[in-house]
Amino acid sequence: MNAEPEPKPERRAAITGIGVVAPGAIGTEAFWKNTADGVTALGRIDREGCTHLPLRVAGEVHGFDPAEVIEDTYLVQTDRFTHFAMVATVWALEDARLGHADLDSPYSVGVVTAAGSGGGEFGQRELQKLWGSGSRHVGPYQSIAWFYAASTGQISIRGGFKGPCGVVAGDEAGGLDALAHAARTVGRGTDTVLVGAAEAPLAPYSMVCQLGYPELSTADDPRSAYTPFTPGARGFAPAEGGAMLVVESEEAAHRRGAPVRATVAGHAATFTGSGRWDRTREGLAHAIRGALAEADCAPEEIDVVFADALGVVDADRAEAAALVDALGPHGRRVPVTAPKTGIGRAYCAAPVLDVATAVLAMEHHLVPPTPNLTDPCCDLNLITDRPHPTPLRTALVLSRGLMGTNAALVLRTGASASR
Amino acid sequence: MTDQTTVQTAGPAAAQATGPVSVAELAALMRQTAGVAVDPDDLAARADTPFDAFGLDSLGLLGIVGELEKRHGRNLPDNAEQCKTPRAFLDCVNNTLATGA
Numbered sequence: 001m002n003a004e005p006e007p008k009p010e011r012r013a014a015i016t017g018i019g020v021v022a023p024g025a026i027g028t029e030a031f032w033k034n035t036a037d038g039v040t041a042l043g044r045i046d047r048e049g050c051t052h053l054p055l056r057v058a059g060e061v062h063g064f065d066p067a068e069v070i071e072d073t074y075l076v077q078t079d080r081f082t083h084f085a086m087v088a089t090v091w092a093l094e095d096a097r098l099g100h101a102d103l104d105s106p107y108s109v110g111v112v113t114a115a116g117s118g119g120g121e122f123g124q125r126e127l128q129k130l131w132g133s134g135s136r137h138v139g140p141y142q143s144i145a146w147f148y149a150a151s152t153g154q155i156s157i158r159g160g161f162k163g164p165c166g167v168v169a170g171d172e173a174g175g176l177d178a179l180a181h182a183a184r185t186v187g188r189g190t191d192t193v194l195v196g197a198a199e200a201p202l203a204p205y206s207m208v209c210q211l212g213y214p215e216l217s218t219a220d221d222p223r224s225a226y227t228p229f230t231p232g233a234r235g236f237a238p239a240e241g242g243a244m245l246v247v248e249s250e251e252a253a254h255r256r257g258a259p260v261r262a263t264v265a266g267h268a269a270t271f272t273g274s275g276r277w278d279r280t281r282e283g284l285a286h287a288i289r290g291a292l293a294e295a296d297c298a299p300e301e302i303d304v305v306f307a308d309a310l311g312v313v314d315a316d317r318a319e320a321a322a323l324v325d326a327l328g329p330h331g332r333r334v335p336v337t338a339p340k341t342g343i344g345r346a347y348c349a350a351p352v353l354d355v356a357t358a359v360l361a362m363e364h365h366l367v368p369p370t371p372n373l374t375d376p377c378c379d380l381n382l383i384t385d386r387p388h389p390t391p392l393r394t395a396l397v398l399s400r401g402l403m404g405t406n407a408a409l410v411l412r413t414g415a416s417a418s419r
Numbered sequence: 420m421t422d423q424t425t426v427q428t429a430g431p432a433a434a435q436a437t438g439p440v441s442v443a444e445l446a447a448l449m450r451q452t453a454g455v456a457v458d459p460d461d462l463a464a465r466a467d468t469p470f471d472a473f474g475l476d477s478l479g480l481l482g483i484v485g486e487l488e489k490r491h492g493r494n495l496p497d498n499a500e501q502c503k504t505p506r507a508f509l510d511c512v513n514n515t516l517a518t519g520a
Contacts, residue, residue: 141482
């Protein structure tokens with residue numbers, strides 16, 4: 001799989017709203033504050049049924065009550081990952097000030113989500129009933145709740161959004177592929193697409209599924225469990241939560257007077273196979289070149305890079321090399337950051353949270369830091385201790401998945417003044 | 420789509436319900452299994468209104484059928500989950516329960 005850049009869509013895809021539920025930050029405002037301040041939300045896992053497992057540190061979402069936003073009829077038939085996605089969607093629509101009165105037709109709004117983990121908590125509960133008490137005890141919602149497609153479906157049903165819908169069932173990079181799919185959907189004529197990802201991979205069953213990943217950090221100190229680009233890197237800490245974005249055609253946003261906060265300018269993805277991190281140098285560099293070409297963007301125009309930052313020495317080295325391969329000498333100068341070291345990697349949601357951060361960073365002209373990095377060893381201009389104020393017009397977001405996908409996305413700042 | 424031959428009972432120790440299912444019990448089940456809040460008196464007064472109007476979809480009704488089968492330790496007919504209104508559903512279920520084992 002080696003995606004060539006697509007023709008530039010006539011209808012540019014504009015990001016007009018952001019909704020976030022992240023570790024340590026329920027809501028976009030709290031998320032940006034934590035991210036800009038470099039706050040660490042990683043912690044020792046304290047969820048019931050999880051504390052005996054060899055995975056010790058993760059980014060958990062505490063104090064999240066979906067019932068404040070979503071009706072019981074939806075909550076009883078959905079998993080935590082869908083609760084995150086539904087709440088984030090409500091907040092993204094509020095942020096975009098997009099209500100049903102603004103919509104020409106229910107067919108003018110589509111939904112695209114990415115999912116890599118599915119509804120593990122719901123699934124585990126029902127499977128325990130199956131084997132503990134018998135099939136009579138398994139509820140019918142098991143048939144829909146743990147599917148990767150659940151969040152797209154429920155967001156569409158609850159909002160009455162009947163436009164083109166889709167699901168990217170993928171690894172981490174799927175989050176960026178979903179954004180690209182949404183942008184193409186807008187390019188083909190749908191006014192609005194609600195797009196993003198949320199994951200809830202910290203139920204006992206889901207955690208056990210991850211224990212086989214050699215890239216998983218089993219360190220038990222939240223300050224040192226996930227430190228990419230350092231000699232002591234020992235893997236990544238997983239996270240739950242996610243973000244949903246409102247993507248509209250620029251024309252539709254202008255028509256209703258909504259500020260264009262950023263545009264999805266370019267994307268490309270490549271596949272280099274799982275576990276072969278040395279090969280991602282070539283795969284990621286090719287994805288970056290493809291995204292730049294689609295965005296009609298010179299390497300020197302990139303003002304900030306949101307790194308994948310896996311936390312595996314070979315992978316980090318490959319990513320640093322890929323940046324220089326694709327951007328030339330600018331790859332060593334451009335500010336690079338990985339705010340996800342403060343919250344962990346929420347699988348498909350990780351790069352979507354980075355996209356949300358990139359939009360907010362461009363609005364504030366501030367590169368947020370990479371928390372917990374004391375001794376970076378790579379040949380990059382990595383922003384570590386404190387946020388770095390600098391004019392930001394164009395951002396590059398990178399993501400690689402454990403199953404071998406590499407993706408790059410170019411965002412440009414909106415024409416509107418920052419708010 | 421339940422394969423009735425594979426349905427297991429909860430075991431000999433489980434206390435099993437007897438007698439007909441009331442409107443109040445149905446209202447409680449709608450809340451418990453499908454998250455649909457409905458006042459029992461309102462449900463009784465609108466017993467011929469389709470379940471859809473209360474916000475209960477087909478999977479929700481299927482969940483109620485499953486819960487009743489569990490409580491009564493017996494299978495309900497396949498058409499129970501296809502009933503469109505509370506009255507039709509309660510008639511179907513209670514007729515079955517009244518016929519004995």
